[in-house]
Amino acid sequence: MRIDLHTHSTASDGTDTPAELVRNAAAAGLDVVALTDHDTVRGHAAAIAALPEGLTLVTGAELSCRIDGVGLHMLAYLFDPDEPELARARELVRDDRVPRARTMVRRLQDLGVPVEWEQVARIAGDGSVGRPHIATALVELGVVETVSDAFTPEWLANGGRAYAEKYELDPFDAIRLVKAAGGVTVFAHPAAVKRGEVVPESSMARLAAAGLDGIEVDHMDHDEPTRAGLRGLARDLGLLTTGSSDYHGSRKTVGLGECTTDPEIYGEITRRATGAFPVPGAGGPRPA
Numbered sequence: 274m275r276i277d278l279h280t281h282s283t284a285s286d287g288t289d290t291p292a293e294l295v296r297n298a299a300a301a302g303l304d305v306v307a308l309t310d311h312d313t314v315r316g317h318a319a320a321i322a323a324l325p326e327g328l329t330l331v332t333g334a335e336l337s338c339r340i341d342g343v344g345l346h347m348l349a350y351l352f353d354p355d356e357p358e359l360a361r362a363r364e365l366v367r368d369d370r371v372p373r374a375r376t377m378v379r380r381l382q383d384l385g386v387p388v389e390w391e392q393v394a395r396i397a398g399d400g401s402v403g404r405p406h407i408a409t410a411l412v413e414l415g416v417v418e419t420v421s422d423a424f425t426p427e428w429l430a431n432g433g434r435a436y437a438e439k440y441e442l443d444p445f446d447a448i449r450l451v452k453a454a455g456g457v458t459v460f461a462h463p464a465a466v467k468r469g470e471v472v473p474e475s476s477m478a479r480l481a482a483a484g485l486d487g488i489e490v491d492h493m494d495h496d497e498p499t500r501a502g503l504r505g506l507a508r509d510l511g512l513l514t515t516g517s518s519d520y521h522g523s524r525k526t527v528g529l530g531e532c533t534t535d536p537e538i539y540g541e542i543t544r545r546a547t548g549a550f551p552v553p554g555a556g557g558p559r560p561a
Contacts, residue, residue, distance in 0.1 A: 276305040276534040279517030284316030286405040288522030291316035292323035299325040301529040307331035312366040313401050314354040324554035331551050337366050339441040343470050347447045351546030352456025359450040369440035374402045376437040404429050420524050431469025448484045455548020459487040465494035481510040491516025491532040513538050
């Protein structure tokens with residue numbers, strides 16, 4: 274089985290619609306794909322409706338969190354999307370995305386970048402606006418060559434010149450809320466140092482003690498020594514280890530299935546979940 278547990282669609286900051294994403298996942302030879310848009314489940318229904326035969330969808334979301342002043346992303350899988358407390362928490366984060374993005378546009382303008390809010394809004398479309406949309410605008414303007422080049426201290430990285438903070442969940446609250454909704458939590462790309470400051474191991478130990486289920490080890494932003502270190506940390510803390518592409522369509526160079534999760538780990542995630550269940554595809558033929 275080929276299992277990719279971290280992807281994004283146009284419901285947040287990816288470039289594939291949810292329907293395109295599941296069709297592309299099947300074409301890439303995946304058996305299981307998780308749709309984990311930022312702080313939203315809005316793409317799930319369309320993905321399920323288009324799910325090809327032979328592909329299983331894991332519903333989820335990537336929750337924006339902050340601990341001790343450091344941002345982190347929490348992957349939440351197979352939770353009840355209608356559980357009211359978790360739904361309210363996601364809404365609070367989403368509601369702050371537009372004011373935050375407008376602030377970053379103003380800061381870029383103060384730095385002499387001729388970016389306009391209308392340009393960013395066009396790029397975001399119906400998705401939850403975020404830094405990748407602003408980064409895409411910088412690419413369009415020729416300020417940087419790639420989206421990744423915008424995530425530096427010079428521009429949009431955590432603490433960068435144009436960076437602005439947003440409302441984010443306390444990760445301990447996020448773990449509690451996801452578990453109360455029957456879901457499973459995995460710390461996304463915990464050692465992605467090029468994105469900015471990362472959470473120290475001592476904080477990861479606290480999260481593990483609070484019920485964190487796993488950490489994402491195999492990720493494009495982790496080199497091999499980093500992955501080895503994270504596997505050792507996971508063993509010490511009793512955490513599951515996952516792998517995934519963090520696919521964003523054409524917004525990033527990584528492809529679907531570039532990193533994958535061990536089937537035994539996937540099985541354990543599904544065993545722990547009680548809020549929702551993986552959806553087997555029956556919406557159409559699997560691409561050749």
